[in-house]
Amino acid sequence: MAERPHISVLAQEVLDLLAPRAGSRYIDATLGAGGHAAEILNASAPNGRLLGLDADPQAIPIAAERLKEFGDRVSLQQTNFENLMSVAKTAGFIPAEGILFDLGLSSMQLNDAARGFSFLGEGALDMRFDPRGETNAADLVNELPEAELADLIYEYGEERASRRIARAIVYSRPISTAAQLAAVIERAMRRRGRLHPATRTFQALRIAVNRELETLPAALKQAVEILAPQGRVVVITFHSLEDRIVKNFFRNENVLRVLAKHPLRAARAEMLANPRSRSAKLRAAEKVNDVA
Numbered sequence: 352m353a354e355r356p357h358i359s360v361l362a363q364e365v366l367d368l369l370a371p372r373a374g375s376r377y378i379d380a381t382l383g384a385g386g387h388a389a390e391i392l393n394a395s396a397p398n399g400r401l402l403g404l405d406a407d408p409q410a411i412p413i414a415a416e417r418l419k420e421f422g423d424r425v426s427l428q429q430t431n432f433e434n435l436m437s438v439a440k441t442a443g444f445i446p447a448e449g450i451l452f453d454l455g456l457s458s459m460q461l462n463d464a465a466r467g468f469s470f471l472g473e474g475a476l477d478m479r480f481d482p483r484g485e486t487n488a489a490d491l492v493n494e495l496p497e498a499e500l501a502d503l504i505y506e507y508g509e510e511r512a513s514r515r516i517a518r519a520i521v522y523s524r525p526i527s528t529a530a531q532l533a534a535v536i537e538r539a540m541r542r543r544g545r546l547h548p549a550t551r552t553f554q555a556l557r558i559a560v561n562r563e564l565e566t567l568p569a570a571l572k573q574a575v576e577i578l579a580p581q582g583r584v585v586v587i588t589f590h591s592l593e594d595r596i597v598k599n600f601f602r603n604e605n606v607l608r609v610l611a612k613h614p615l616r617a618a619r620a621e622m623l624a625n626p627r628s629r630s631a632k633l634r635a636a637e638k639v640n641d642v643a
C-alpha cells in the first residue's frame with residue numbers, strides 16, 4: 352500500500368451539486384480512500400447517511416478508518432457497483448438523494464507496484480480492482496491472439512499504433528510485470544509525445560480486465576431507479592470512452608435533467624496541485640420524476 356494519500360478531485364463541485372442535507376441518504380459507488388464520502392457526511396450532519404461501495408477489498412479498511420468518526424451513519428460494502436441496486440436495497444438506501452461515481456483508480460492503487468497499474472511496477476501485471484476477478488492483465492497480454500489484442504488496444508485505448516504494439520507484445524511473450532510491458536511498448540513506438548507511449552495500452556488493459564465499459568452503464572441505470580425525485584447523480588470520468596457513456600446515458604434517459612451542458616473541469620489551481628485532476632470531467636443530472 353502506498354504512502355501517498357489519494358486526493359479527491361473536484362471535491363467542492365461534488366458538494367455543490369449533491370448539496371447534502373441532514374436526514375438524507377447518499378451513495379458513494381467508488382469509495383476509494385473515503386475523501387468525497389467524508390465531505391458528504393460532514394455536509395449532511397448530524398444524521399445524513401452514506402452507503403459506500405468499492406470493488407477493491409484494500410480500499411474498505413482505509414475508508415473505514417477515515418470515516419469512523421461518523422459511526423453508524425456509514426455502511427461500507429466491498430462489491431462492484433454493478434450490484435448497486437441489490438446492495439442499496441439490503442442496506443435500506445432506496446430511495447437515495449444523491450449518488451456519486453468517481454471512476455477509475457485511486458492513487459493508492461496506482462502507487463502500489465504490486466497491483467500492476469503503473470508503468471514502473473515490478474510486481475505482477477495484474478490490474479484487477481477486485482482480486483476475485485477471473486482475468487488479469489497478464490492473462491490478456493500473454494494469451495490473446497495478436498489480432499484480438501490489437502483490437503482491444505485500439506478500442507479501449509483509442510491507440511492508433513495498436514497493431515504495432517500487439518505485434519511487439521506477442522514477439523516478447525511471456526510478459527509478467529508492468530515495467531516489462533511498458534518497456535516493450537516504449538521500444539515498439541518510434542515517436543514520443545506528451546504521454547508515456549504505454550499510457551493508452553495500459554488504459555485499454557485496465558478497462559478490459561475490470562469490464563469498465565459494461566459495469567458503468569449497468570450501474571447508471573440502477574442509480575436512476577434508486578434516486579428519489581430531485582435526487583442527483585454525479586459522475587467524474589477520466590477518459591473519453593467513459594465520458595461518452597455518461598453523456599449519452601444522461602441525454603437519453605428521460606427521467607433525468609442534465610445539470611450542465613458541458614462537463615465541469617478542475618480549476619487551474621487544482622490541476623497544478625493534483626495532476627490527476629487534469630483529465631477529470633464531471634457530469635451531473637437530476638431526477639425529474641419517479642420511474643414508476
Ligand SMILES: C[S@@+](CC[C@H](N)C(=O)[O-])C[C@H]1O[C@@H](n2cnc3c(N)ncnc32)[C@H](O)[C@@H]1O
Pocket residue numbers: 357358359360380381382383384385386387388404405406407410430431432433453454455456457480566
Ligand atoms: C478515483 S477512486 C475514488 C476516490 C474517492 N472518491 C476518494 O475521494 O477517496 C476510484 C475507486 O473506485 C473503485 N472502483 C472502480 N471501478 C469500480 C466498480 N466497478 N465498482 C466498485 N468500485 C470501483 C476503485 O477500486 C477505486 O478505489
